[in-house]
Amino acid sequence: MSDLIYVYGIINENQTPPVFKGIDGERDAHTISLGKVDAVVCDVSQQEFGEEALQQKVEQADWLHEKAFHHHEALMKLYEYCTVIPMKFGTIYKSFENLERTIAKHCDQLIESLEVLVDKEEWNFKIYCNNEKLREGIAIHNPTVESKKEEIAGLSPGRQYLEKRKLSQLVNQELEKEKESFSTLVHDSLQAFSVSSEVKKNWNKDVTGRNEEMSWNSVYLIQKNQVESYLDHIKELQKKWEDSGWMLEATGPWPAYHFVALPKSEGTR
Amino acid sequence: MNTRTEFENKDVALIDILDAVLDKGVAIKGDLIISIAGIDLVYLDLRVLVSSVESLMHSSRDGLTSEQFDEEKEELNRVIS
Numbered sequence: 001m002s003d004l005i006y007v008y009g010i011i012n013e014n015q016t017p018p019v020f021k022g023i024d025g026e027r028d029a030h031t032i033s034l035g036k037v038d039a040v041v042c043d044v045s046q047q048e049f050g051e052e053a054l055q056q057k058v059e060q061a062d063w064l065h066e067k068a069f070h071h072h073e074a075l076m077k078l079y080e081y082c083t084v085i086p087m088k089f090g091t092i093y094k095s096f097e098n099l100e101r102t103i104a105k106h107c108d109q110l111i112e113s114l115e116v117l118v119d120k121e122e123w124n125f126k127i128y129c130n131n132e133k134l135r136e137g138i139a140i141h142n143p144t145v146e147s148k149k150e151e152i153a154g155l156s157p158g159r160q161y162l163e164k165r166k167l168s169q170l171v172n173q174e175l176e177k178e179k180e181s182f183s184t185l186v187h188d189s190l191q192a193f194s195v196s197s198e199v200k201k202n203w204n205k206d207v208t209g210r211n212e213e214m215s216w217n218s219v220y221l222i223q224k225n226q227v228e229s230y231l232d233h234i235k236e237l238q239k240k241w242e243d244s245g246w247m248l249e250a251t252g253p254w255p256a257y258h259f260v261a262l263p264k265s266e267g268t269r
Numbered sequence: 270m271n272t273r274t275e276f277e278n279k280d281v282a283l284i285d286i287l288d289a290v291l292d293k294g295v296a297i298k299g300d301l302i303i304s305i306a307g308i309d310l311v312y313l314d315l316r317v318l319v320s321s322v323e324s325l326m327h328s329s330r331d332g333l334t335s336e337q338f339d340e341e342k343e344e345l346n347r348v349i350s
Contacts, residue, residue, distance in 0.1 A: 088294035231272040257293040
């Protein structure tokens, strides 16, 4: 059985990226010239990466974690060396001809994308919040809650009891509003440093494994010379809001996973 | 020390990596179609089928096309069954 070609990413032609071990852990990755762009690939066996075998493998969490991590590490190595368009994990071709044909179809867009990505970095940003702390703050400072409290103070004891129970609901409502408005405001301020951005869905605690709740999840493409200001800004916000119960976190730089879009008709999935 | 070095190469959560390489990344159709329905399975492993369901509900609210919806539902059913 002939080998398959596993593709990590696309880079500009005539580059010599560092050599690293391929995804099978045995053979080295290398570049293949495809006209105006190169693909960084490694050869893999049908036994491990054939369609059926692979389908079984990806259902084993350990294997998938290890290989997905390898895919990311490889892209990080490439990324440190040159501009790279990162492929999704598990992009595999049966032959050089097939790979060549597919890339040829997208060649202009790939070249364009590579140009867009030059001197830019992808940075992830998340906001986590300590609900208890924020609730405390709202109970004291929130104007809506405050006026409700004043209103309650003037009521009869019986009514007070009922209204106080509603008060905690009000605090929760205000908490949600505040999360939304705070996060949006921060996002707007970060967008000022970026060329493009994407807002992602918040992950729940089971996914993040953290005690704090995620209230914002986004990613930015930033001009290299803007990164320092972007991070300085985040650092400032971190200090300013830490005590109120907001945790702001930035990670990066990442290969540009989020910022290369090819037409859907040519097949995602 | 500049701010950059404080942030760079900080510990990145596995979920961030999985999300990026399994769900994001550029999809040029390869010859092999593996259903990393995958991301649901990964999530399942992370005990978060809940989140997939959530995202399903959420994205349907956002006016997802029925085609995408069916696709996600199909994936989800595969995971659940």
